Each structure stands twice: as C-alpha cells, then as structure tokens.
Amino acid sequence: MFNHSTLSSLLNTNHNSTISRVRVWFQFTASISSLKVAWRKDHKLDQAIDNDKHYRLCARVVKEVLNEPGQVIPLRYLEKRRERLRLPVRIKTFMDRNPSLFELYLDRIRPKAEAVPFVRASLGLRRFLEEEERIRGENERVVVGKLCKLLMMAKDRVVSADKLVHVKREFGFPNDLLVSLVPKYPEYFRLVGSSGEGKLFLELVSWNEEFAESVIERKAKEEESLMGIRVRPAFDVKLPSGFFLKKEMREWIRDWMELPYISPYEDASNLDQASREMEKRTVGVFHELLSLSLYKRIPVPILGKFCEEYRFSNAFSTAFTRHSGIFYMSLKGGIKTAMLREAYKDDQLIDRDPLLEIKDKFVELLDEGHRKRAEQLRAQREAIQKDMELVAKRDGELN
Structure with missing residues (x-):
C-alpha cells in the first residue's frame, strides 16, 4: 500500500525524476470518475440530430399505421394517438403536408355502421416498402x-x-x-x-x-x-x-x-x-x-x-x-x-x-410528395390570381 511514509521517503530524495514519477503515479491512480471535463455544446453535431427530425416523425406515424391489422386505421382513431406519436398538428394536416404517405378512403368500422374515413398506405409508400425489403x-x-x-x-x-x-x-x-x-x-x-x-x-x-x-x-x-x-x-x-x-x-x-x-x-x-x-x-x-x-x-x-x-x-x-x-x-x-x-x-x-x-428512399418519397403539393398550391394561387384579374377586368369594363 502506498502510504505517507513511503511518499515522504520518495520526496526526500530530492531527485527530479522521482518527483515526476510520484506525480504521474498520483495522476494515474486518482479515481477516474474525479477527472471532470466541462460539457461544451457543439452546434453542428446537434444540427445532425435536428436534420432527421421530420424523417423520424413521419417514420413514427407510418409505423403506427402499418402495425394495425390489415395496415389500415380509422382516421379518428389515429387522431386520438397524436400525443403518443408526439405529432404537433392534426392527422389530416399531417397527411396534407406529406401527401405521398397515405390515402383516405371510406369504410365501415362495423357492419351497417355509417362509413367513416380510413387511413391506409399510398401506392408510393407500398412501393417504398418493397424497396426496403x-x-x-x-x-x-x-x-x-x-x-x-x-x-x-x-x-x-x-x-x-x-x-x-x-x-x-x-x-x-x-x-x-x-x-x-x-x-x-x-x-x-x-x-x-x-x-x-x-x-x-x-x-x-x-x-x-x-x-x-x-x-x-x-x-x-x-x-x-x-x-x-x-x-x-x-x-x-x-x-x-x-x-x-x-x-x-x-x-x-x-x-x-x-x-x-x-x-x-x-x-x-x-x-x-x-x-x-x-x-x-x-x-x-x-x-x-x-x-x-x-x-x-x-x-x-x-x-x-x-x-x-x-x-x-x-x-x-x-x-x-x-x-x-x-x-x-x-x-x-x-x-x-x-x-x-x-x-x-x-x-x-x-x-x-x-x-x-432505406432512409434515402423514404426521404425521396417524402420529397416527391412535397414537390407535388408545392405544384398544387402554386396552381391554386395562379388560378386565384387569374380569377381576380378577370373580375378586375370585368369591373373595369362595367365602369
């Protein structure tokens, strides 16, 4: 055991190499857990996690639907799981923003019940699942x-x-x-x-x-x-x-x-x-x-x-x-x-x-849907603009 008398005898030699060895000995035998390093934020590595945020959210919702019997679920049932899915918007809004993932269709939960909207995988998502396999x-x-x-x-x-x-x-x-x-x-x-x-x-x-x-x-x-x-x-x-x-x-x-x-x-x-x-x-x-x-x-x-x-x-x-x-x-x-x-x-x-x-293919599917949605929104804006121009022209002619 390394005790006080041993340390004293070593230090009394007045030899630089001995003192150096004692310093190193203490350094090596100090409890590893006592060696502290301050945590420092790395913005770029944090960003790497942020980059995948939307992908992870979409993958979570897809998994929820695919885990259902027949891989379909009533829209209102999925809506009730929003909190567990950590989804910040309503399911319908999520689907509108990511149109390549799912499609809605009408079906009955029970025989003779009124038909309600169901959610199922889109054709594009089914093709992705084949690619994943x-x-x-x-x-x-x-x-x-x-x-x-x-x-x-x-x-x-x-x-x-x-x-x-x-x-x-x-x-x-x-x-x-x-x-x-x-x-x-x-x-x-x-x-x-x-x-x-x-x-x-x-x-x-x-x-x-x-x-x-x-x-x-x-x-x-x-x-x-x-x-x-x-x-x-x-x-x-x-x-x-x-x-x-x-x-x-x-x-x-x-x-x-x-x-x-x-x-x-x-x-x-x-x-x-x-x-x-x-x-x-x-x-x-x-x-x-x-x-x-x-x-x-x-x-x-x-x-x-x-x-x-x-x-x-x-x-x-x-x-x-x-x-x-x-x-x-x-x-x-x-x-x-x-x-x-x-x-x-x-x-x-x-x-x-x-x-x-697999992730790359999924992101491609998401991007394809985002492009189509952007095109639809642009077409809607252009149609509205044309309508407004026609109304303005007609008003001008009447005046």
Whole structure:
C-alpha cells in the first residue's frame, strides 16, 4: 500500500525524476470518475440530430399505421394517438403536408355502421416498402455481422433478447429480428431461456474471427498497408475548436492514450473495473457500438440498458465528456445522445451505413410528395390570381 511514509521517503530524495514519477503515479491512480471535463455544446453535431427530425416523425406515424391489422386505421382513431406519436398538428394536416404517405378512403368500422374515413398506405409508400425489403435482403450479411459483434463483445457472449429488440432501430435490425433472421443462422445464434420479460436470451454459438476485428483495428491495418510501416491501433482524437482542457486532464489523457489499445472483442474479465485499462477497453466498446449503429450515435439511456452485458460502470456516461475528442454527448430534445465525432463532418455523416439507403428512399418519397403539393398550391394561387384579374377586368369594363 502506498502510504505517507513511503511518499515522504520518495520526496526526500530530492531527485527530479522521482518527483515526476510520484506525480504521474498520483495522476494515474486518482479515481477516474474525479477527472471532470466541462460539457461544451457543439452546434453542428446537434444540427445532425435536428436534420432527421421530420424523417423520424413521419417514420413514427407510418409505423403506427402499418402495425394495425390489415395496415389500415380509422382516421379518428389515429387522431386520438397524436400525443403518443408526439405529432404537433392534426392527422389530416399531417397527411396534407406529406401527401405521398397515405390515402383516405371510406369504410365501415362495423357492419351497417355509417362509413367513416380510413387511413391506409399510398401506392408510393407500398412501393417504398418493397424497396426496403430488397435493400434489407441485399444487406442481410451486414446485419448478421452486427448481431454477431454485439454478442462477441458481451460478457459470456449472451445478450437479453428483449434488449436487442429494443435497439433494432439504432442498428438497423428488422422488426421481427428473432423470428425472421435468428433462425436462419443456427451456426451463429441460439435462443436460450423462456419467452417472457427478460427471460429470453440470444447466445453466440460460434466465434467468427471475421467479425472479431474492430473499426479501430481495421483502419490501422488499412493505413499500414498504404504506408508500408506498422501502425498501432489508436483512437482518432479531435477536440472541437475553442475547447479547453485543464493541464491535469491534458496530462491524464496524453498518458491514457499511450496505453495499448484493447480490442472490445478481447476477454476483459481480468480487468479491474476502476483501472485505466478498463477505461481503455470501455471507450473501445463505446467506439465500436457507435460505429456499428446506423447514425453513429445512440441515446445514452439505451446504452445504459447494457451495463451488465458490457461491464459498464454506473457512471459510464461521464466517459463521453471525459473523452470529448472522441465523443460528443448531445442534449438535443432533452435526451442525452452519445455521438462519434470522427463519423461526422459538420452536421453530415461521412461513412454511411449501407442500410441508410432505406432512409434515402423514404426521404425521396417524402420529397416527391412535397414537390407535388408545392405544384398544387402554386396552381391554386395562379388560378386565384387569374380569377381576380378577370373580375378586375370585368369591373373595369362595367365602369
């Protein structure tokens, strides 16, 4: 144990190198959680979240309709769900503003009842759904790889099935992941336990070295191949403009960066939870999880659901501000969202997940509807203008 007498004996040597070693020792052994970095707003990364606001809203309403029996719903029933859908306008107004998504038709809720307006997918939306199915089929191997990686990083190579279903949107998994995908790959996945809240688990059947390479390690190999010299795997650290770190924190990060990179796929059971090495491994897991996600960002509460599987500490979210050159924690929309800095240039994603083609097709559908609506409004304005000119001309002739 390092005690007061030991410290005194070291300091009494009056040797600069010894004092330096003592300073470094204190720096390394200080509680990691006590190393604070002030949070600083990044407007461009916040804007990246804002950019998808309308898309997410439209996708939410579409999902609500498609989840109904027969994929149709009475207009008035959908209107009652506005608050839950976080829709700021009436459903009819939303449909008018996004005319490419739905169509209205009259039908009866019960036999002999009066016909009322129903909402169903438009022809354009049905075509999009066919495109989505095609894109998912072409990228099924990508999804299988992601799922394997999530299990390979987890303790005991097992993750709660409920939790995986909960993060399907973040990683681009299909809605019926456990039914449509998992049974097709018995060489990789096995469901264990019983169905019920928190009692069913997805287990990795066999380890695949193809999936055991992290993004950090792959980039190092690519650089090594290009440069012809050995490149050590390391995090890409870029502090935002105007960001300031206190000297103590700068020194801690510098020395922490010098530690060998620990792959998130390595066994971490022997690492002390409070050690620098465990911090290195945890940051590596965060980096890999964010890299595997569609938008290179994940809400912090969702990451918190995996504390047990990935051995995160209770104060895991402080790592995102402590390593502000690697991550950014957005507070946009009142939700903490961890973002990978290197994945963005200003507010745009650099390295886009192949599954984002689905979003691109959906945005194209929305844009097509917006263009048609703009054309209709312009035609209406022109018709009104012509009518006004005719009235003015007629009045002039009468006078």
